[in-house]
Amino acid sequence: MKLLIIGLGNVGLNLVKLLKDYQANLDKNYRLGISVVGVADRGGYAFYDQGLDLETVLEVKQKYKTVASYPRYGEPNVSAIEVIEDAKADIVVEMTPTNIANGEPGLSHIKAAFMGDKHVVTTNKGPIALAYEELVNLAYEKHLLFKFSGTVGGAIPVIDFAQKCLVGNEIVRIEGILNGTTNFVLTKMLEEKISMMEALKEAQKLGYAEEDPSYDIEAIDPACKLVILANAVLGKNAKLKDVEREGITKITLEDVLDAHRQGLCIKLICTASEELLQVKPKHIKKEDPLCVNGVLNAVSFHTQLAGVFTLAGRGAGGIEAASSALRDIINIGLAMRR
Numbered sequence: 592m593k594l595l596i597i598g599l600g601n602v603g604l605n606l607v608k609l610l611k612d613y614q615a616n617l618d619k620n621y622r623l624g625i626s627v628v629g630v631a632d633r634g635g636y637a638f639y640d641q642g643l644d645l646e647t648v649l650e651v652k653q654k655y656k657t658v659a660s661y662p663r664y665g666e667p668n669v670s671a672i673e674v675i676e677d678a679k680a681d682i683v684v685e686m687t688p689t690n691i692a693n694g695e696p697g698l699s700h701i702k703a704a705f706m707g708d709k710h711v712v713t714t715n716k717g718p719i720a721l722a723y724e725e726l727v728n729l730a731y732e733k734h735l736l737f738k739f740s741g742t743v744g745g746a747i748p749v750i751d752f753a754q755k756c757l758v759g760n761e762i763v764r765i766e767g768i769l770n771g772t773t774n775f776v777l778t779k780m781l782e783e784k785i786s787m788m789e790a791l792k793e794a795q796k797l798g799y800a801e802e803d804p805s806y807d808i809e810a811i812d813p814a815c816k817l818v819i820l821a822n823a824v825l826g827k828n829a830k831l832k833d834v835e836r837e838g839i840t841k842i843t844l845e846d847v848l849d850a851h852r853q854g855l856c857i858k859l860i861c862t863a864s865e866e867l868l869q870v871k872p873k874h875i876k877k878e879d880p881l882c883v884n885g886v887l888n889a890v891s892f893h894t895q896l897a898g899v900f901t902l903a904g905r906g907a908g909g910i911e912a913a914s915s916a917l918r919d920i921i922n923i924g925l926a927m928r929r
Contacts, residue, residue, distance in 0.1 A: 592924045593642075595629040595678050595709070597671045597700050598686035599652055601909035602714050602741070602916070603630075606684065609910075609917050611645035623924035629678045635659025635667035636674045671696065675703045682923055684916060685713040689806075691815060691831065694718040698726075705729045705737075710927075712919040714741035714912045720815040720831055723822040736926060738919030739823075743769065743816045745911035747904040748918065749890050753824040760894045762824060764864040767890035768881060769816040771907025772800045772807040773839050773859045778884040780847045781856070787842060799886055799907050810838040810870045813861050817870060821863040824892075835869040842872055850874050856882050 594610075596603055610617070610627060617625055626642030634657025637643055643664065651661045659667035675683055683704035687697045697715040704711045711730070713719070718726060719739050730737035740750045753762060768774050772794055779790035791808065794800035806812045814834040821829040839859055850857050855874040858881065862869045875882055880901040883889045888906025893899050905911045 592623045592625050592682065592920075592927065593628045593640075593680045594625065594682050594684055594920065595631075595675065595680035596627060596684045596686065597631045597675065598688070598715075599630060599632040599658065600686065600688060602912045603632075603684075603686040604649065604652065605909040605913035606686070606916050607645050607648055609913055611649070614645075617921075621921055621924065623921065623928070625920070625924065628680055629674060630658045630661075631669075631671045631674045632657050632659075635665060635669050636671070637661035637665040638674065638678055639664040640679060671700055672703050675700060675709070676707055680709055681927065682710045682712055682920060684920065685711060685715055685718075686916070687715055689715055689717045689812075689815070691717050691720065691811060694721040698722055701726055702729065705733050705735055708733060708735065710736040710738075710923050712738045712741075712916050712923065714739070714916050716742045716812070716815040716819065720818045723819065724828055736923045738923060739819070740919050741912045741915030743819050744888050744890060744902075744915075745771065745904065745906035745908065746914045747888055747890065747902050747906065748915070749820070749902060750823055751918075752900075752902060753820075753892060757892060757894060757900070760896045762892050762894055764862070764893040765817075765820055765824065765890065766860060766862050766881065766893070768858055768883060768888050769820075769861045769890070769906065770807055770810070770813040770859060771886035771888055771905070772804065773810075773813070774883070774888070775799050775886045775907070776808070777839065777842070777847065777857055777859070780842075780844055781851055784844065784848070786844050787839065808838050808840055810836045810859060813859060813870050817861040817863055817868060820861075820890075821868060825863060825865075827863075829863075829868055833868050835867070835871070837871045839872055858882065
């Protein structure tokens with residue numbers, strides 16, 4: 592099974608590391624013969640039909656900042672679209688940065704993959720949040736598989752659980768913490784009695800927040816994830832503009848401490864139902880299953896027949912998102928083999 596990885600940022604590099612470090616286990620447990628035949632970044636690409644050496648990919652990327660310098664098989668100044676169209680691969684793994692303005696370049700990458708009869712795995716929230724129905728329909732028309740579990744919940748199999756494990760059990764409402772950065776900030780404010788800005792600087796220092804943290808603290812990132820969940824799980828045709836959104840920028844240390852004195856915590860809660868799409872800071876009880884700390888995410892599915900199911904786990908970090916992408920790759924490989 593041949594992979595083409597587009598985008599070698601934090602998540603893409605972590606996927607390469609996972610494939611390298613666990614290759615023997617993957618071969619033993621799944622027998623899919625996974626090989627990475629191509630990788631592409633902003634500087635160009637490297638392609639070898641028999642499979643690239645992943646240790647070399649990592650070394651070249653670290654040393655030269657682009658895989659275009661890969662010995663013999665690297666090429667500079669070649670667009671990812673050209674690589675996707677020309678490369679013989681089974682799965683395109685699209686891992687370029689999220690762009691919520693127009694979904695590019697990921698949206699065009701995914702479309703090109705489908706038009707080239709390639710399955711797609713992506714961790715890129717932009718295209719899924721902006722063009723979910725179009726992409727799902729295109730995959731269906733081309734009889735291809737489209738997996739994007741890494742777009743919501745980090746390492747937690749949120750979408751897979753809802754789509755596979757709750758079949759026949761109508762989900763009427765989804766609630767959750769879908770942004771590890773803001774959850775880390777709110778946790779640190781309480782634990783260390785510091786301001787939001789001080790907690791945010793610590794999150795940036797640890798790599799949980801970007802230099803520009805607006806996507807997180809203004810609730811844009813969790814709003815994207817909520818749209819994806821609403822569409823993929825509840826069958827809606829939601830857009831980002833449909834989400835009632837409020838970030839954590841107005842939360843003060845006194846707000847956090849006052850809630851704590853009342854036995855409550857302030858959390859940035861995402862809610863999706865037939866009537867509501869909302870991301871908003873809320874007071875929840877400390878014993879609530881959603882009251883997780885640090886970079887953890889938690890999602891509760893309220894079902895018609897069997898009550899509430901809650902999943903929790905690590906929601907922020909490159910290795911976590913990469914592990915979800917690996918799960919999607921394996922699932923596609925297993926489906927191809929049937």
